Amino acid sequence: MNTALKITAFTAGLATVFGASYGIGHATGDTTPKPSDAAHAGHASAAAPSDPAPPGGGGASGDPGHVPGGLQISERGYTLSLGDPYVTAGAPIDLRFRILGRDGKPVTAYRPAHGKELHLIVAPRDLSTFQHLHPTRAADGTWRTAAALPAAGEYRVFADFTPAGASQGLTLGADLHAAGDLRPVPAAVTGRxxxxxxxxxxxxxxxxxxxxxxxxxxxxxxxxxxxxxxxxxxxxxxxxxxxxxxxxxxxxxxxxxxxxxxxxxxxxxxxxxxxxxxxxxxxxxxxxxxxxxxxxxxxxxxxxxxxxxxxxxxxxxxxxxxxxxxxxxxxxxxx
Structure with a gap:
């Protein structure tokens, strides 16, 4: 299927909507995180002097000006670039992407976190599935991994990483479109x-x-x-x-x-x-x-x-x- 047909298929079918929020019980008291809990891409931590300030000057994730991770395809001079954002659901795909730096060139040096240079999360908009992947990087900065998109729909790809020389990690997000027979489902309800x-x-x-x-x-x-x-x-x-x-x-x-x-x-x-x-x-x-x-x-x-x-x-x-x-x-x- 060519790109134009894939886009048409999505325009006709994508209408995923989340249902109402679901509750869980028993409140817990306020706690203070340890210093070691900060400084990962998803953690709220102040930008180092060598890093450009986050958008809005946000600090902690509870601050009104803070932008949560994964909502932006580009942040602090870095951009997540998917090789092909249009794929077909139901078959394994070869997912390729690059992280572009402030100069527009692929980033080839990273600071490992938890044993990996980059963590990749893939999830559909209805949150019915979840993949935590660890792609491999070529010398030219291209990342590659096999991924499975079992159903048609809009997916979000999250790249969680820390560039070499930076003291603060970040999470960038980009949309991945999987063509096919779309059948939206509401978010699952669970207990404790x-x-x-x-x-x-x-x-x-x-x-x-x-x-x-x-x-x-x-x-x-x-x-x-x-x-x-x-x-x-x-x-x-x-x-x-x-x-x-x-x-x-x-x-x-x-x-x-x-x-x-x-x-x-x-x-x-x-x-x-x-x-x-x-x-x-x-x-x-x-x-x-x-x-x-x-x-x-x-x-x-x-x-x-x-x-x-x-x-x-x-x-x-x-x-x-x-x-x-x-x-x-x-x-x-x-x-």
Whole structure:
């Protein structure tokens, strides 16, 4: 299918709309993030003197002038350039892209974060699937990875990286259009516990707009807590949050790390994060056990409800058990 026909197919079919926000229970108290929690692309951290100031002069993600990650294709002089943003759904694709620097040339030097120079997230606008990929970079700065787009629709590609010499990472986002028979679905509703591949993951804590809060996730299998989680990219868990409606990106990492003499390998993983606004979010937790990386997905609502105020009733456990999103990872992730 040529580009013109692909564009026509999308114009006729794309109408994905998110449903109303879904609640989760029990508020949590305000917490203060550790210094080590900052400075990743999805974290709110002040720009270093050598870096151009973020748009609007924003600092913390709760600041009114701050632009959440992933909403911009170009930021601080860097641009995400997709090789071909028009593809066909239902078949594996060869996804290629480049990060262009301030001089318009491809960036070829990066500062690794969690064992990788760049983390790539691919998700559709309805947030029904999720892929965390690790592409390879050629000497000319072109990144390449295989990706699977199971259904037609509008997808968002997020590149999470830190250029060499920069003290602050960033996340750029670009649209990827997959032609085919579009069948939009509403965002999945979940409770506080979801099931994936025989594991049950339970969420505690709430997202609170503009305020640093703590989220806890506990992993169990066959009714027993998992106490031997394996490190994945230098941590016992990774959490990505995407805001329904515009897919604002929030990439956070757990408190502590393997080998720090204070962080246990499960069953609990805690994260400190700040929601940029009220609204519905999808949370994707990556964890590794038995040599396989799995992902548990939750739908949560960020509200201004005061701590201690009862939350709306969560769906039944039977509904939660079937609500995890389809997820894929590069490397050792399997489903």
């Amino acid at each position: 516990t979801v099931s994936v591949d025989g594991y049950r993951v339970t969420l505690t804590g709430d997202l609170t707009p503009g305020r640093s809060t703590r989220l806890g996730l506990s992993v169990a299998k066959d009714g027993r807590p998992v106490t031997d989680l394996q490190p994945y990219l230098g941590a016992y868990g990774h959490l990505v949050a995407l805001r329904a409606g515009d897919l604002a990106y929030l990439h956070v990492h757990p408190d502590g790390e393997p080998g720090d003499a204070g962080t246990a390998p499960g069953p609990d993983i805690t994260f400190t994060t700040t929601a940029p606004s009220r609204g519905s979010y999808r949370l994707f937790l990556d964890f590794r056990h038995g040599g396989v990386v799995r992902t548990a997905a939750f739908t949560v609502t960020a509200t201004d409800r005061p701590a201690g105020t009862p939350a709306p009733a969560a769906p039944s456990a039977s509904a939660s058990a079937s609500s995890s999103a389809s997820v894929e990872h590069g490397g050792d992730h399997q489903h």
